[in-house]
Amino acid sequence: MAAVSEPENSGVPRRKRRRVWLIWLAAAWVVVVSGLGAWSVRRDAATVPEQRDIVTAVGDLQRTVGVLFAAADGDGRAVVLGGLDMVPDCRVTPVRRGMIASREVTVYVAEGEARTAFDAIAAGLPSDYRAEVSELRGGTRLSLFADAGNFVAIDGDAEAGAGALTVRVTTGCRPRGGTEPDRADPVPGGAPVALSALVNALGGTPSEPSMVTAVNCPEGGVAATYAVDEVAAPAGFEGRMREASAGGTLLRADESVWAYRLDGDSVVVVPDEKNVRISVSSGC
Template sequence: MSAVQPGYAPPTRPDQVGSGRRRQRWLVVAAVVWAVLLAGLTWWSVRNDPPTVKEQRSLDQAGPVVDRAIGELSAAVGAAGVPALLPDRLERDCRVTPLERGTALERGIEVATAGGDARDVLRRVADRLPSEWRAGVSSFDGEPLLRADAGDFVAVEGRPGGPGRVLLTAATGCRPVGAGYRAPAADAAGESAALARALGRWGGATGAVQVLTAPCPGGGTARTARAEAAAPADQRLAAAFGAGAAPVVDSVDRYARPGDPAVLAERVDERVRVAVTTSCPS
């Protein structure tokens, strides 16, 4: 037996050198196989698994979900009031993560009611929404609040918007922009013509006509044409809209009449804002 000199490692035998090299090769092979397997699982998951957080869905993917939700809400309003689609709202430069900026989309419907209990209106809407949305009405800060889940992390809410008014919204929350949001387009010639006739009483629209649309659950589209005109305070709003169904609201400053199309008008200072709407079938 040979002695080992202190301070020196013992010599490596030839069989130990070969064993170490084989172990290193197997470790490299195992690492490569694991990387390939992980990449394959990631590829499959992206294409087949549902998103687990809203940050995995960009705005161009979530936007159509919001549009369909507005169509469902339009159909759910039914006879609960007189609806009109609202212009979409985009909040840019919100925070998706502390390091990533994004954009949030919100679309809505205003519903004119005859007054009374907004909670009852919200319950009637909630009862008509798809069952998978799990819609319900609770209380928040002493006021009724409708909440529902339209899928793909799109939140639906409804709340009082003032006397005789309920607001229904669908929102994405902050998302990566992706290709961005494109509002659905549709022909609203009938609604625009009815709007022009009404505003003609006050000299015509003072600005551009906004046309807003949303796809209906059973096909077709909900459509709203909106504009405003200068209107003296001593002229009643109802006179601009002729004969039709009995109005839900008929006051000096507000007028709402159901029908096909429905009419919603509101005076703000010396201007009147008018929305003419064809809703989704209920």
């Protein structure tokens, strides 16, 4: 009987080639998935807060504050821009620490105008923020909320009869990034003439602002609040303030605060027993 030889294309080499092909296919798939993941992190909206660290979140927050300030500034409202506040320690998860960034815009309004102001701010925000104003506790309390995207929130609440509304933008707790967040404000123009004029009217010596907070406007330009601290409270303070605010739109005038709009700027004066703090804000 003639000997039978094994076919050249036996099953062993074929299985080996298949394993090699599968290894290469798996490696290629890993590269594709990794590339898509990296692209998604850079391009797609975050689906959980942990996807955007505090370095990135601060940039999101600052842009949102610019949008909020532009919406809050307007007739019948005097605004003050606060500085960036960083909470250095929070819990992203029970075992992972992070940071929180927030910033406030304070809005002064005439008596009985709190709801009107919140409604105007909500209407001035982009439609995709889905801003809502709610009445709570039988209409005695107001709440504003908006979602700016990337887990940055806008919120404010106040008594219905409040004359000062604080609206806050916050990131929530975020993982620390590889670098420190950029805390610097943009560089604004010079202080409005109203600031030095008011310091002079109150018997002080005009000088450079003791604090300047600024933010980029959504359509370009920079909005800012210029503040002067510790101007000595003069005799006849109320009379001086009435003279200084003449020609403007007076919103608040009581022992805790004077707030008015003059030539498009917001002017806020907060007295205490010995000094006054003056803030003048230029809008977008």
